[in-house]
Amino acid sequence: MEVDYLIVGQGIAGTMLSYYLLQQSNTVTIIDNYNPSSASNIASGVINPITGRRFVRTWMIETLMPFAVNAYRALEKELNISLIQQTNLLDFHSTPQMQLAFTNQLPTETEYLRVPENSLQWKKYFNYPFGVGETHPTWLVNLQLLIQTWRKKLSTQQLLIAEHFSIEALQIHPSYIQYQGIQAKAIIFCNGTQAVNLPYFQKLPFAPNKGEALILAIQQLPRQHIYKQGLSLVPWQSNLWWAGSSYEWSYEHANPTEIFRQKTLQQLQQWLQLPFEIKAHVAAERPATLERRPFIGMHPYFPQIGIFNGLGTKGCSLAPYFAKVFSEHLKYGQPLIPEVAIHRFHKILAP
Numbered sequence: 089m090e091v092d093y094l095i096v097g098q099g100i101a102g103t104m105l106s107y108y109l110l111q112q113s114n115t116v117t118i119i120d121n122y123n124p125s126s127a128s129n130i131a132s133g134v135i136n137p138i139t140g141r142r143f144v145r146t147w148m149i150e151t152l153m154p155f156a157v158n159a160y161r162a163l164e165k166e167l168n169i170s171l172i173q174q175t176n177l178l179d180f181h182s183t184p185q186m187q188l189a190f191t192n193q194l195p196t197e198t199e200y201l202r203v204p205e206n207s208l209q210w211k212k213y214f215n216y217p218f219g220v221g222e223t224h225p226t227w228l229v230n231l232q233l234l235i236q237t238w239r240k241k242l243s244t245q246q247l248l249i250a251e252h253f254s255i256e257a258l259q260i261h262p263s264y265i266q267y268q269g270i271q272a273k274a275i276i277f278c279n280g281t282q283a284v285n286l287p288y289f290q291k292l293p294f295a296p297n298k299g300e301a302l303i304l305a306i307q308q309l310p311r312q313h314i315y316k317q318g319l320s321l322v323p324w325q326s327n328l329w330w331a332g333s334s335y336e337w338s339y340e341h342a343n344p345t346e347i348f349r350q351k352t353l354q355q356l357q358q359w360l361q362l363p364f365e366i367k368a369h370v371a372a373e374r375p376a377t378l379e380r381r382p383f384i385g386m387h388p389y390f391p392q393i394g395i396f397n398g399l400g401t402k403g404c405s406l407a408p409y410f411a412k413v414f415s416e417h418l419k420y421g422q423p424l425i426p427e428v429a430i431h432r433f434h435k436i437l438a439p
């Protein structure tokens with residue numbers, strides 16, 4: 089079989105890249121062994137324009153957020169499912185310093201930050217001695233539904249190989265690659281944290297980190313907001329709530345831990361005034377990078393091998409825009425911006 093592109097991995101990166109490559113009339117085959125604990129399958133799916141302790145805008149958000157909203161809306165139509173919902177984020181300040189940082193940022197960030205009306209109305213749900221600020225709009229993407237539905241579509245069109253990809257079976261030729269009976273002009277790795285094991289890319293400055301979350305049943309908590317106090321409470325599937333997350337750079341394994349469960353329970357008991365029940369506990373590694381910027385492009389010395397990775401904590405907003413940009417780069421040769429192009433590492437990628 090001959091295709092234009094062979095893609096490894098169908099998290100949000102592989103999903104969006106295959107979507108745009110197909111839209112541009114390329115032929116594509118995707119290999120993905122389906123991991124229910126991949127980052128995309130356990131992410132809360134929030135797009136938040138504001139970040140950090142100083143309440144500043146996240147990188148390129150003015151471009152990324154509207155693009156992502158339109159892309160998910162287009163996918164909703166194409167797949168006939170509901171994928172994206174506008175929300176706001178209520179940030180119950182955890183310290184007087186956080187309250188002050190928010191207040192200081194308010195006059196500068198008038199587009200996304202505001203003080204919510206009637207800020208005492210949440211007292212029956214939460215304990216918050218230092219007030220509440222609001223980020224608006226935020227967006228909530230159902231990544232899991234997108235990935236499952238896209239997977240079914242790929243499978244129906246016989247574009248999916250539901251297997252583990254094995255690098256030993258990859259043959260690189262000067263102008264094409266071969267993998268178990270498939271010949272493609274290029275292979276593109278969208279395999280998340282597994283990219284650290286690829287001989288072609290393992291020198292890139294990956295900095296994977298681990299995150300955990302509890303899935304909770306909470307009765308009577310209004311579902312049109314995301315709530316935060318260090319920990320985020322995010323509306324999740326089946327009327328449940330997603331409570332997380334941790335950011336660990338040093339860990340022995342990527343599985344859920346008792347330490348996180350106990351710490352989160354303690355935080356919830358102090359903050360949340362409603363009874364709750366734990367339904368599940370999930371964990372995954374985020375494909376993050378040292379510079380907090382994606383790794384995108386074809387290998388400077390093996391032009392038939394590419395990568396779309398390093399989406400870190402922001403896969404929901406980064407994947408749609410940069411998948412489109414990458415697909416256009418492949419089709420028309422339009423340059424990638426230097427912050428994301430793996431060409432910036434051409435020296436360390438030299439064989």
Ligand SMILES: Cc1cc2nc3c(=O)[nH]c(=O)nc-3n(C[C@H](O)[C@H](O)[C@H](O)COP(=O)(O)OP(=O)(O)OC[C@H]3O[C@@H](n4cnc5c(N)ncnc54)[C@H](O)[C@@H]3O)c2cc1C
Nearest residue numbers: 097099100101121127128131133134253280299402403404
């Ligand atoms: C706890 C947590 C919360 C998060 N919350 C958010 C959030 O609210 N908003 C946000 O924007 N981002 C969030 N993220 C980050 C987001 O999940 C990631 O940025 C994104 O999912 C990365 O997508 P990816 O497709 O690059 O990788 P992955 O989701 O890891 O996908 C990689 C895919 O490749 C497949 N694969 C790997 N190796 C092979 C192989 N050898 N053969 C076959 N298949 C293979 C895997 O099975 C998987 O399907 C969160 C992450 C975590 C861990």
